[in-house]
Amino acid sequence: MRLSSHGKCLNPEVCAFRTHTNPLMATPSNRKLTGLVAATFTPLTPQGDVDVSLIGPYVDYLVEQQGVRSVFVNGTTGEGLSLSVDERKDLAEEWCLRGKDKLEQVIVHVGCLSLKDSQELARHAAETGADGIAVIAPSFFKPSSPDTLRRFLQEVAAAAPELPFYYYHIPAMTGLSMRACEILEGIEDSIPSFRGLKFSGGDLMDFGQCVSKCPPHWSLLYGVDEQLLSALVMGASGAVGSTYNYLGNRVSSLLSAFDEGDLGKARTIQFQIQDIISYAVKQGFDLAVNKQLMCEVSGLPLGPPRLPLLPCSSPRAQSLAQRLRQVLGLQKM
Numbered sequence: 385m386r387l388s389s390h391g392k393c394l395n396p397e398v399c400a401f402r403t404h405t406n407p408l409m410a411t412p413s414n415r416k417l418t419g420l421v422a423a424t425f426t427p428l429t430p431q432g433d434v435d436v437s438l439i440g441p442y443v444d445y446l447v448e449q450q451g452v453r454s455v456f457v458n459g460t461t462g463e464g465l466s467l468s469v470d471e472r473k474d475l476a477e478e479w480c481l482r483g484k485d486k487l488e489q490v491i492v493h494v495g496c497l498s499l500k501d502s503q504e505l506a507r508h509a510a511e512t513g514a515d516g517i518a519v520i521a522p523s524f525f526k527p528s529s530p531d532t533l534r535r536f537l538q539e540v541a542a543a544a545p546e547l548p549f550y551y552y553h554i555p556a557m558t559g560l561s562m563r564a565c566e567i568l569e570g571i572e573d574s575i576p577s578f579r580g581l582k583f584s585g586g587d588l589m590d591f592g593q594c595v596s597k598c599p600p601h602w603s604l605l606y607g608v609d610e611q612l613l614s615a616l617v618m619g620a621s622g623a624v625g626s627t628y629n630y631l632g633n634r635v636s637s638l639l640s641a642f643d644e645g646d647l648g649k650a651r652t653i654q655f656q657i658q659d660i661i662s663y664a665v666k667q668g669f670d671l672a673v674n675k676q677l678m679c680e681v682s683g684l685p686l687g688p689p690r691l692p693l694l695p696c697s698s699p700r701a702q703s704l705a706q707r708l709r710q711v712l713g714l715q716k717m
């Protein structure tokens with residue numbers, strides 16, 4: 385889908401579908417982001433170019449095979465920071481287009497090292513009909529205080545004030561040591577479109593303090609898949625993660641078991657996920673391995689990762705996929 389020079393969506397079909405926000409009022413909806421959100425991988429050709437032709441089948445796989453209805457595009461799993469601005473736009477457009485009538489929410493990660501690039505992607509996400517945007521902290525020159533980070537986030541959010549805005553907290557990748565709850569301090573005063581947080585860290589006290597000051601219209605999504613249950617106990621509204629691409633069904637059962645108060649069942653499923661991830665970690669689990677595992681499980685040829693990540697061999701991913709099927713009881717031990 386292309387945009388006209390004045391920034392209007394040239395695909396009325398898509399934009400009409402996603403007009404739950406009113407750009408004139410520039411106020412985002414309070415439609416909460418809950419449940420499971422798959423952080424999508426970026427399909428690349430064997431030569432390393434973005435291959436948007438796989439996104440249609442990818443949407444169908446998530447919806448039909450994994451029961452996942454929301455996606456988080458161009459984040460860590462999607463190698464967003466390794467893509468060009470144009471590639472990120474193409475991907476956002478295709479996910480919105482193919483997700484039409486099939487996905488509930490398409491959240492586009494627009495964080496970049498350059499504020500200008502982030503603003504351009506934020507505007508584009510709004511024009512494309514995304515349901516929300518998320519921004520990671522810049523990590524080369526790092527913000528020196530929570531207030532400086534809020535100012536950066538505010539300037540990005542202001543480029544798309546009609547879209548729900550989520551801060552993406554992932555200290556292990558950004559190297560930022562600030563606590564998320566400090567960053568949330570008074571954030572809605574400067575960012576009226578602020579609607580929550582994706583928390584990809586292990587500090588559950590920090591997460592709990594975010595939950596305790598969270599107004600009802602925010603969503604606090606947890607992003608460390610192997611300890612999701614602990615975050616649910618702490619009050620997470622949902623989860624965003626890479627493993628929901630291929631473990632969506634099983635983790636949906638974990639969420640239901642938790643909602644029904646069946647902690648024994650929820651724990652059994654969480655332990656299965658931990659078993660799969662710890663087995664993968666022993667084999668050197670990284671994004672490349674994760675992506676190849678998704679290829680093996682889904683059958684979608686998503687291609688290699690982009691440099692500086694190195695491709696993972698197919699036999700290695702096959703042995704992980706076999707372990708996954710064993711642990712999930714889809715195959716005899």
Ligand SMILES: CC(=O)N[C@H](C=O)[C@@H](O)[C@H](O)[C@H](O)CO
Nearest residue numbers: 460584607608609610625626627
């Ligand atoms: C660093 C990273 O990619 N984190 C992902 C989301 O934030 C997670 O979904 C992990 O991939 C997952 O928890 C497996 O460790």
Ligand SMILES: CC(=O)C(=O)O
Nearest residue numbers: 423459460461625626
């Ligand atoms: C896991 C996640 O949310 C990401 O890949 O950005």
